[in-house]
Amino acid sequence: MTATKDDGEPGNDTGDTTGPDAAAAPVRREPWRTVGTPRVRRGQRLWVWPTVMVAVAVLLSAALPVVDALVPQSFKSEVSIPRDPGVTASRLGAVAGGTISFTGFVFTIVMLTVQFGTSSLSARLIPFFQRDRVVRLALGVFPATFVYTVLIAIEIGADNNREFPSISVGFATFLSVVSVLVFLLLVQRIADMMRPPRLFRQVTIAAEGAVRRFHGSGADGSPDGLAAPPDGVVHNGTDFGTLTGVDVRGLRRFAARHRVGITVVPRLGDFVYPGAPLCRIHGTATRIRGDAVARRLRIGEERRLRHDPAFCLLVLSNVAVKAMSAAVNDPTTAVQAMDHIETLLVRLVAARPGPVVYTAGAGRVAVGAPDWPGYLAIGTDELRHCAASSPEASRRLHLLLTRVETVAPPEYRQAARERIDALHRQGGHVWTELDAAHVAAPDTRFDGPFGSGG
Template sequence: MATAGALRTRLWPVPTLAVVVAIAAGVGVPQLDVAIDDSLPPAVTDFLFGGGPDAARELLGSIAASLITVTSLTFSLTVVTLQLASSQFSPRLLRTFARDRFVQRTLALFLATFVYGLTVLRTVRTGTDGEADFVPMVSVTLAYVLAVLSVLGLVLFLAHLVREIRVETMVDNVYTEAVATARRVCGPADPDRPADPNPPRPPPQSAPIPGTGSGFVTSVDEDALTEAAEAAGAIVLVDRTPGSSVVAGTPVAFAWPADTATDLDAERLATLRRAVAGAITLGPERTETQDVGYGVRQLTDVAVKALSPGINDPTTAIHTLGRSAALLCELAGRKLGPKTLRDKDGQARVVLRRPDLTELLDAAVGQPRRYGAADPAVLARLFRLLRDLAWCTRLPTHADAVADQLRRLRVTVSGQDFDAVDRAHLEQLSQAVEAALAGVWPPHTDRD
């Protein structure tokens, strides 16, 4: 899964596959021309290329030359877009652009047309010493069709690029990916179902399991961990969540015997350490594969970047916080917090740390509250975020997290020099959050 996710964020796999297919087609289609050269009816040949060798060479050469220019232009536009997204919004949005299938397929079409035209060009022959001219009509016609499709692809690519660099599109893509991750990792929505009650806790004598490398935890192989813990007769706590930073040699997990009357001998512990190290995949960056909080982090980065003095775009921050509210409400309806994995006999074998709503809410609200403290519109949007989440919560722990953030947000407001109108409006929104926690949604709390 991790490898597949990494390949989806690379620009080269799809274009490379297209180049290989184009070479095969450039070799195979002319052979088809040889086989059917004299058997095609006039009704078909009237639509095929009808020029001689010189005309075929000129057409194929023009297609190849123009397509390599268009490909260079496309790559340049893509790189400029990546630079814009990185500097204007957040460098963590680059993965969203790199995995854009429309961009990958457009580049694949351009490169395939270029390579196909060059490959077919080598088969065009002018007759000498009594040999007849050979012009692969079907092959040249196919090259023409690919060139036309490439022109259409360029127009659609430009339109797509204009849409993708809009902040509304970017944050919507982040939200969509984050929801997909939550559904994949946390299972179906169940707002009334709490996290695993009382997961096994490591005793003081538990053995630390160090990480073998440095980087970010991108994925954890749950089946491999469960099998390894069962084979060792142990319980394993993976103390790092996907997205956590790991330094080689520091503990990433703890192990202790399932039967407290026994000990883990050195051989079993060494085997278990190797298995745990192999089940935890590290990478140079956070990914959305199993990282439930990655989408929240991306949205918060965009909001904070918009609130920086160099950008000074509170409207973007407010819009992004709206998406953060929608994502938090989605996450609140799913099973967050620690996850316990059990063997076939029901024995707890692995405890996986996962962020709970308290952590995710603090990641979404903490920095925007600090950097947007002087803007009443940003603070108002944070109150609305808490009100939306308070209305969607069902668990007491979730309500406590909202109440804590409400208290901290009130402290921030009290420390600002707002006029009476702004202060009264923020106080009204603050009371609306309390009402939502009590199951009441008072009207007329928004001010456009």
């Protein structure tokens, strides 16, 4: 059969697959597919420290009476502790009762602190309370003191004829004093953690560490070839969750050993559903075991601040948005959050963020990440929609965008300028002339008597 080209000359029928042109045309092979299960990381285990400390208390309650029996009586007689077993057991029982009441009081303080923090700031800040060492110490010391004191009281009351355990009783007294000191330390720590600037600083420090680990970790590869159709795809199994971490070292070892390129499909913070593509494999037509690659990825219930700079910006932005809401109406807290958002955006300018590619011998590993305009959108777009009703927040956002536009390289400045213009367009519907002049006024905070920077 003969077909006619657009210029009227005869040509091969496009439906003919037996001609020489058709024989020479490359046939694209479908990529192989395999299934793997990422590692699952659950939430913070708040029970670990208390459990360990209670277990240690049980061991000490059994070990110290043995030590008492080995220590000479002449040495223990110098310790001025009441020797009446019945009186001592009663006193230890009173200490145990007071300690368990104290424990309930401590739990109440912690729960009220978490409730206040989630209602006035953000539920995303709960991990800071869970990871705080003083909180964990307090939740462990009080139950451990109670358990140890009760067991020693039982030990004394069970045998009135045995030698008086002076060391065991003295250690119970020591634990009681330690419990009081830990309680005072907990009250001080809770008061500090309830201050928004303190929490914002912790988020910023976590974000700076995440930026150093992710965008400054020696990425030296080129993405050439990794955008081509893959030879294989590793899909998620039946589990699901948020991508919280990528074992780059493990993926690089795998890529170097098999001489392949690996592209991690989801970004940090993306939700991975069952059957979702996890990694694209380039450079091998041989099917690999899915778990060998998927186990280098970690999914969990929630994004992690220590590994996800975008999540840190999102948390600060959410707190500022909530502070500007009609229910909270706290523009000062919003301004404080913007101070830290500006700090992170300036740090990210120097990091030149974006997708990172690591070389691994003859292989490569690519991990996706937002570029700087993407981080700018995460940190400021929600604020821009909510700040128009607050002149104080609008001015601070204007100063933030102006500052990052000034320090950003030329290729990034357009993103900041677009948001400055959008802020003024949105605010123009609600601002008076005085508000507009106040928002657009230049920043003179660092101007000295001899000019800027003096």
